[in-house]
Amino acid sequence: MSARASSLYDLAAARSAAQRRRMEELEAAGICVFCPEHVAEHQPEPIEHTGRHWYVTKNHYPYEGTATHYLIVARLHVVSFDELPDEAGAELWSIKRRLKAELEPAALATVERSGNMLYNGGSVAHLHIHLVALEPSPSATVRFRVSAYGANDDAG
Numbered sequence: 001m002s003a004r005a006s007s008l009y010d011l012a013a014a015r016s017a018a019q020r021r022r023m024e025e026l027e028a029a030g031i032c033v034f035c036p037e038h039v040a041e042h043q044p045e046p047i048e049h050t051g052r053h054w055y056v057t058k059n060h061y062p063y064e065g066t067a068t069h070y071l072i073v074a075r076l077h078v079v080s081f082d083e084l085p086d087e088a089g090a091e092l093w094s095i096k097r098r099l100k101a102e103l104e105p106a107a108l109a110t111v112e113r114s115g116n117m118l119y120n121g122g123s124v125a126h127l128h129i130h131l132v133a134l135e136p137s138p139s140a141t142v143r144f145r146v147s148a149y150g151a152n153d154d155a156g
Ligand SMILES: [Zn+2]
Pocket: 032, 033, 034, 035, 076, 077, 078, 125, 126
């Protein structure tokens, strides 16, 4: 396994210079910001709900065009959904149902990446689901990258 493949963060996935600097510092310190023991110190947004398998927090870096952007994060440091038991899937469904009822959005979308973040477009090697609430007239189309950078991309 190469040093890069064992990294906690994919620096190429950072969406700003400030975010990239923060990822570099955390990588050097060996701190995974999504592991529950690091959230209070290293995540600006508080945990709003903790279940058996997941916790819920707002994304401090909401994607352009989202009305609300939540992260549903595995409590265990895993990189793929199938490392968790089936009951984690049922709990995830329940969390999504509760957020939908609270947010009452025009529509919802979720994006979940599993496996190696270098190939799935993720930036942190810790399983998390993006849940975005959508409005009828967003400021921009919400876009998620869910693969490695292609040959014709300028980033990465
Ligand atoms: Zn972690």
